[in-house]
Amino acid sequence: MEHEALTHLIVNGQPISTLKNDRLIDVLLGHQIEVPHVCYLPVLGPIQTCDTCVVKVDGQWARACATPVREGLVVDTHSEAVRERQATAMQRILGNHRLYCTVCDNNNGDCTVHNTTELLQIEHQTVPYARRPYPPIDATNPFYRYDADQCILCGRCVEACQNLEVNETLSIDWSMERPRVIWDDHQAIGESSCVSCGHCVTVCPCNALMEKSMLGEAGFLTGIPDSTLKPMIDLVEGIEPSMGPVFLLSDLEATMRQSRIKRTKTVCTYCGVGCSFNVWTRGRHILQIEPPLEAPVNSVSTCVKGKFGWEFVNSPERLTTPLIREGDHFRPASWDEAMGVVATRLEAVKKQFGKDALMFVASSKGSNEEAYLVQKLARSVIGTNNVDNDSTYCQDPATFGLHETVGFGADSGSLKDIEQADLVVIIGSNTAESHPVYATRVKRAQKTRGQKLVVIDVRRHEMAERADLYIHPQSGSDPYLLLGIQKYLVDQGWVAREFLEQRVNGYDAYVTSLAEYNLDWVAARTGVSSEVIIQLATMIHEAERMSILWAMGITQQGHGSQGSLAIANLLLLTGNFGRTGTGGYPLRGHNNVQGASDFGSKPTYLPGYQRVEDETARARCEKIWGGEPIPSTPGISNTVIADGVLDGRLHALYIVGEDTALVDNNLSRIQQALEQVDFLVVQEVFLTKTAEYADVILPAVPSLEKAGTFVNTERRIQRFYPALPPTGDAKADWEILTLLANRLGAAWSYTDPSQIMEEVSRVAPILAGVHYDRLEGYHTLSWPVSADGTDTPLLYRDRFNHEDGKARLVPVVLSETKIPDSDDYDVLVNNGQLLEHFHEGNLTYRVPGIQHLVPEVFLEVSPQLAQTKALSEGQWVRLVSPQGRARIRVVVTDRVQGNEVYLPMNSVGEGAVNQLTPELLDPDTHTPAYKHTYAKLEVLEEDPGHPLPSGNWRHQHRNPRPGVEVEQKWARSDYDPLVGPDAVGKEDTNRG
């Protein structure tokens, strides 16, 4: 094992060893040596605004955060002179901040300003507090407010916005007489480019930036109206001889708050990134989402949905009791009655039409344990492989491409690998809106480290705007472009010869298959010039480490599997697997679309990707499960539900947490099927469109009301815990499934999800070492996990997942996807996610703040199309495709070009995109070609208005800065330095 050289330093007279170039502050804190610090956070790096970490280094005053350790350093952190200087820095901060801790909602034991003041034993304020000479409060964002009168100008929020989230909205205007944080160019927050991600609020070390959900709610006395509160604060300040008693009182009050505030670790359910955080609740009120530094994927990062999008759990529209259909309405029923009806009807269908007349759909939002139980119910209780999850709608093509080539149908590494890449290529993914926290790390690496970014997409979204090279190919032609690049790389000899020889099979045949994809042909087919193809090939050749990220822009194209295959092949040709910074990353859309498949809710796979044809795997499952024998032939996928019902194969559907009636392509056909099916059971949180067709609705609970695990897009298994009790009589899906299985004659005895995971570890070899005790708190495991608990964050270091350990280059076979015959359908309807809303919006429309930001769906049209059709902003239009029609208002934007429009999927009404999408399926995986939608656009003359509020960030301009620009603070005439050769003496009246 390689030993890294140690550096030796002397701290307060004692020797310390550490790694070279570590930050001094980290070394000191790591050795439990107390150093006050206010602006420093490891994830943000040194900001250097607060000066409280001032220490003596080799006899000179220096900030510990900005001092890299080197051999022989002599450090003094605790002499009287050092403590006095640190206190002076803190006094300057207190000149900007009023300590009314007991009546402050941030007094929860973790307030950095409070704790640092106490640590430094400051008893009297030497720099008098003074209010700002301008209105201090900005409450124009629906989720948070800024109070300049409490702002200490540490700049954490700015650093987080500029260099971690990289939305580039916040800065500090150091030119003002009394500086403050500003949004863009002094815009109100609600009219700025702020995307409400919450980074700034999370990292704020005091109460200057606060979640509105905390205000007046967290403390015992914080709900007092301002008219009473302000005189109270004045009174206490007036009569208190020193800060000691005030701090004692506030500490006691903070301790009392532990009784009313519950902090529960959970995992976000809004996309596949898998952000984890603590939910603070008081009763059923959600006070705040607190992503801690140690959250393994996201640290302090979140997006608007993860940070602020949880109020739906308290919606009065929650389903709270089982409902049984009676003709044209539902009536409430007891669990006993509902379960009786469901069991009787399912058994009747099984008896009359056979086991394969039933179909089960697991939720890609539910837990792993629940996905496992859905497939176990289908296989061992009913005896069918007809079980699927949402991955068929979106990610199976990516799984196919990777499975065929490198062996595991999943991301090959983690977000940390993507951060380390020299070149990131994003294809068909609007990462900044669909996987916002993943995007932050790519944007950060590009901005702060010079990582190169290439974006291939038909839509000029934020990542495209930021790209070093943006390529707009003809829609759906990406696989041809990828093959053209590979042909050029091979022709130039720019392939990883040694890697290919040692670790990859099929090179010669693959090169032969590329013959036809010469530059001219590919340029003509894709609309991308030869020069640009060469430019991209050169960038790939020059990059030591490349990661490719892709999503629905590839997988939902009609040949998504072959497109994904082309990506995996490109990575293999260039040796970009098995090393940090390399790999293929299909970005999973739903929080557990990876896990639902991993845990066996697929018609072709048992848990852990064991094929149903595999006799040994079946025998292992049958032995553990008992019950019905598992069929050796694959079941049907959920994209065949409509056909299955309408042609008489399927007679009963059991749908857990999927809005099939809206997410399937060709809505009229699936809705017809749901209407006709003999028996439909829906387990849901709300009365969704699918539930409207049900015979029995079973009320389920969302993740905040139950325990379990999810697998994120990195293959990372993470636990979540119940933050709230179930609403009404609703139950966790795993409890409902257990009740039903037992009603159907099984003998399931699960009383806790951990017992289900124990069983999984015996069923699925790649999950052999997964146990709840290894997943406690923020501990995670990335599969495959061997029995001893060793996990695999980065795949393929030594071998690929094929028998001989080698990867395979698999020739790509492309067939042209059919487009409508008529020339009338001249508009390409691209579609996908929107930052603020999750999918069709069943959850997010029930969050008032999100509803405020984006109240309805809209259609993005290009300025060219707007001109051709004489469209004005907000005009109603109708899109008509061979399958159906949608009615929406337009937003004119250059994010789209020519006759390409973008219709986000956040509509459950007449703007729903799947009224238009075609019945085309990817031949390899049956994933619908949602992106291959053509329509004609009709202008409607009615009720003009704007679908997107004028304050929305999409209308604003960002304000990129290098960061806090602390040099501007240091250059101010009212700043006397506390470090360096010009450092001031003891007397001080500066305001920080």
Place this chain on the structure above:
Amino acid sequence: MARPTREVVNFGVSQAQRPSLEEDWKAILESLDEAGMLSFLRAILEQRQPMTDKLIKKMDSAPTKNGVKTFIRMMMALGDFDPEGIDATAKALAQGFAVAQQAAAEPEADKMSVWSLMGQLKNPDVARGMHFVMGLLEGFGQALKKE
């Protein structure tokens, strides 16, 4: 065949009549809850241990301990005072302050010669006051001698 519907027919559950005593208690508890008193009390009870720890930690410092000691001894010492005497002295002090304020406000208040001071001693009220102060000093001295 099932047509889509959002209609849920609720069969209302009749509310039982509550006895008035229970109603009163409920109202009182609701008011306490509304005022935040219930959660306040609950928090104090639940967090009594860590709160006590914090209090003790804060109090376990030299200045706090000295302050508490001083306070206690002063309280004990107060027991030696004759309450009626205190009463008379307090009244005398109040009147003394009132007259003193008037005297300080006189136009000639910024001047005082030795002769005028001697003259003041002839005033019986001043003489009584002086006797009080001298007696106070005498008792003070006697007590210090015993120490």
